[in-house]
Amino acid sequence: MSPAAVEPEWFSTWFDSPYYHLLYHDRDQAEAQAFIDALLRYLHPKPMAQLLDLACGKGRHSIYLSEQGYSVTGVDLSAESIAAAQASAQEHLHFRVHDMREPLPCGPFDFIFNLFTSFGYFQHESENVVALRNAAAALRPGGKMVIDFLNTERTVRELVAHEHKLAGGIEFHLHRHLYHDFIVKEIDFQTPDGEQLHYEERVRALSKERFEEYFLMAGLRLVEVFGDYRLTPYDEQASPRMIFILKK
Structure with a gap:
């Protein structure tokens, strides 16, 4: 590549x-x-x-x-x-x-x-x-x-896998998990014009x-x-x- x-x-x-x-x-x-x-x-x-x-x-x-x-x-x-x-x-x-x-x-x-x-x-x-x-x-x-x-120790222990959050009329679907030494938050939502978007946050544990x-x-x-x-x-x-x- x-x-x-x-x-x-x-x-x-x-x-x-x-x-x-x-x-x-x-x-x-x-x-x-x-x-x-x-x-x-x-x-x-x-x-x-x-x-x-x-x-x-x-x-x-x-x-x-x-x-x-x-x-x-x-x-x-x-x-x-x-x-x-x-x-x-x-x-x-x-x-x-x-x-x-x-x-x-x-x-x-x-x-x-x-x-x-x-x-x-x-x-x-x-x-x-x-x-x-x-x-x-x-x-x-x-x-x-x-x-x-x-505090990584506590965060990993208490990780909330799934969460929904409403903000500005948009429903965000959040999915948290561990992947290869990272705490990952996947963020999925639909924009007001109907576009499906996906983002991620990754922070090393x-x-x-x-x-x-x-x-x-x-x-x-x-x-x-x-x-x-x-x-x-x-x-x-x-x-x-x-x-x-x-x-x-």
């Missing part, structure tokens, strides 16, 4: 689709802001510290961080999301299209945030390490990185131990692991999240 015939990666099409934003329109903004507030209390960034929101989507977290008085850059692979985020850009808030597998063209940063399971999408595991090395290279010495990921191997290869030191957005200690059986605090 020639390179031109290779299928696009799932995230490059799904995240640019208006149906992605429709399906997840009800994400809890208050919870997200409370999480960021807790992180800022823990990290104590200095005023006008340089922050990077890595995989920023439409910039909701970047915008909130900027409102707290920091200089923020948001990057994301989705051109559609960055175009939407650009409406909020100002002197201390910038956005650009960027693939985290490529070296960052900006920086250095005092803090890098990778929030709400925006990691582990790539087909080849080596790409995860490349992305982390690029992030580490963009950190100042002594800088910190936050990676917020699902990364254990805490696998992450620790990545961090070692990227030259990042693990400082602490929290288990939820209130920053309570991580418990493999009970915690909904794995929130890693890393230092260069």
Whole structure:
């Protein structure tokens, strides 16, 4: 198969689709802001510290961080999301299209945030390490990185195989399963004009131990692991999240 015939990666099409934003329109903004507030209390960034929101989507977290008085850059692979985020850009808030597998063209940063399971999408595991090395290279010495990921142990144990969700007059049919080390969510629905569409989300089922191997290869030191957005200690059986605090 020639390179031109290779299928696009799932995230490059799904995240640019208006149906992605429709399906997840009800994400809890208050919870997200409370999480960021807790992180800022823990990290104590200095005023006008340089922050990077890595995989920023439409910039909701970047915008909130900027409102707290920091200089923020948001990057994301989705051109559609960055175009939407650009409406909020100002002197201390910038956005650009960027693939985290490529070296960052900006920086250095005092803090890098990778929030709400925006990691582990790539087909080849080596790409995860490349992305982390690029992030580490963009950190100042002594800088910190936050990676917020699902708690794979609990997520796999409690996986809901089938779910239906109504959003914007469209019924989404969701099917979750494990496939070759990935947690897969298949998304099927019919558009208002009768077109049947199918998308997938794939996130690698990364254990805490696998992450620790990545961090070692990227030259990042693990400082602490929290288990939820209130920053309570991580418990493999009970915690909904794995929130890693890393230092260069």
